[in-house]
Amino acid sequence: MKEGMEILEIDELRKYCPLKWHDEIPEEGVGLGIADIDFAGPKGISEYISSRLSDHYAFYQKREGLKSAIMVANKFLDGKGIRNATVQVIPGTMVGIYTVMKYISKKNGNICVVNPIYPPIHFHASEEGNSIDWAGFDDQGRLDHERLKESVNHNTKLLAISNPNNPTGTLFGKQDFKLIRDLANDYDFLCFSDELYEPLHFRAEHIALGSIEGLQDRTISLFGFSKAYGLAGFRSGFMSLQFSDTKVVQEVVEHLLVAPSPITSFVLEFALGNDNSRKWVKEFRRLMASNTKKASEYLDDNGLQCIRPEGAFFVFPDVKTEDDEKFSKDLLKRKGVEVVPGSLFGPDGKGHVRINCATSEERLFEGLEKIVQFVNSK
Ligand SMILES: Cc1ncc(COP(=O)(O)O)c(C=O)c1O
Known part of the structure; x- marks a missing residue:
């Protein structure tokens, strides 16, 4: 990781990032839900x-x-x-x-x-x-x-x-x-x-x-x-x-x-x-461009239709379900991975889930692999 971007360990996130890393995410789980990030912010704010x-x-x-x-x-x-x-x-x-x-x-x-x-x-x-x-x-x-x-x-x-x-x-x-x-x-x-x-x-x-x-x-x-x-x-x-x-x-x-x-x-x-902030944003953008590209390609290659994003830090695959709310609940229960049900984003979101890619590539892929396994097991 380049200077300025520090990925946090899960025990740190459970302390500092409680909305995303809440208690219902099990010990071995992966939080890819709420739109917070797994990185320390730019240095110097306090x-x-x-x-x-x-x-x-x-x-x-x-x-x-x-x-x-x-x-x-x-x-x-x-x-x-x-x-x-x-x-x-x-x-x-x-x-x-x-x-x-x-x-x-x-x-x-x-x-x-x-x-x-x-x-x-x-x-x-x-x-x-x-x-x-x-x-x-x-x-x-x-x-x-x-x-x-x-x-x-x-x-x-x-x-x-x-x-x-x-x-x-x-x-x-x-x-x-x-x-x-x-x-x-x-x-x-x-x-x-x-x-x-x-x-x-x-x-x-x-x-x-x-x-x-x-x-x-x-x-x-x-x-x-x-x-x-x-x-x-x-x-x-x-x-x-x-x-x-x-x-x-x-x-x-x-x-x-x-x-x-x-x-x-x-x-x-x-x-x-602030200069630290500017550098941080640039590095974060580079990482999110890479994570969203790799995630969308991986999901698409594994049969979950997914458009490659041009911005933000999410992917929004079609997870082949009629009930994305139930899908998301079951995914958390069975695989420990949190995502956000697509229907919450309006009627066109039905059948999709939102996956937050603002984490390390390694942690993101741990979650993605579990999502693909979950879909294939149904
Ligand atoms: C598009 C969009 N707008 C607004 C918000 C709320 O953000 P804020 O922390 O600035 O209130 C979010 C948070 O996820 C968001 O994704």
């Missing part, structure tokens, strides 16, 4: 936070986050081609998902969701009383243009995507954005993109939805540091707001948090501005 702390932060800070952090976020957005965005610092992108769905629920119309997608996106949408129209991907894992055209209309108020997509690893391309832009303008809807996995793109560049001409005044994007920056526990991310109702969205955040903790802002500054 020193950085300590160096920035002061007793003066005993007071509520600005609703949008610390000015120093917003400057760093704006520089980052500029580099992504996102102009004239209002930045709202948030303690993790999950808060951004909730905020967007809460905000949009006050408007009439439906939400179009491109699925399979990270479950809280459609979950919060429905919980807040919104009706969903499902769009999806073709059998190569690309955005299905015809289906998207059929899934939006004058009643659509929001289109939701995740780019790179969790769980399929799809990167949206120029042609996809051209279609999205034309439809959003024809039908006058807002676009929402969860770009948490943004630095993890392997075979093509990541294009930010908010950088597309014609979408720069109707887009909400989310960025965060829980995955590609190895800082999940510190809870930090930000919203990039490019539309007229920015203040109303920020009010939802205010009603939820009053204001983010200054620590959330420090983590943003470190993630985007």
Whole structure:
């Protein structure tokens, strides 16, 4: 392992990474479920936070986050081609998902969701009383243009995507954005993109939805540091707001948090501005490109159809079952391997499971071999 990337032993993970390595995973088991990582994060985060702390932060800070952090976020957005965005610092992108769905629920119309997608996106949408129209991907894992055209209309108020997509690893391309832009303008809807996995793109560049001409005044994007920056526990991310109702969205955040903790802002500054962090992200991307490629090829070669991801750190094979929830439960019980049932990601996820590849190649293959054995034993 190169300097900067340190794989943790399982007993360390059981202590430090309790959501992923929880007690139901047996002693000889492999946790490939929850989207946390098996590596130590970039060095220097606690020193950085300590160096920035002061007793003066005993007071509520600005609703949008610390000015120093917003400057760093704006520089980052500029580099992504996102102009004239209002930045709202948030303690993790999950808060951004909730905020967007809460905000949009006050408007009439439906939400179009491109699925399979990270479950809280459609979950919060429905919980807040919104009706969903499902769009999806073709059998190569690309955005299905015809289906998207059929899934939006004058009643659509929001289109939701995740780019790179969790769980399929799809990167949206120029042609996809051209279609999205034309439809959003024809039908006058807002676009929402969860770009948490943004630095993890392997075979093509990541294009930010908010950088597309014609979408720069109707887009909400989310960025965060829980995955590609190895800082999940510190809870930090930000919203990039490019539309007229920015203040109303920020009010939802205010009603939820009053204001983010200054620590959330420090983590943003470190993630985007520190050299250790930059090196760590680069090395992590290289590893995830390799793990996802090898995992998808291995599964495919063993009869479990699996698209090679272009980003993020998952593979999403078809495991040849009608009931992926039962499959996942039985897999954990019989082989000690945890994965996430595909149905949770929306109707198109049925029959699939999500496998988290953010571990060593050795540990990943230990889990993959057990998954293949399990499928073959049925
Ligand atoms: C696409 C996506 N968005 C948001 C989140 C939540 O992340 P955070 O820790 O930034 O709240 C996750 C976590 O798995 C995710 O995969």
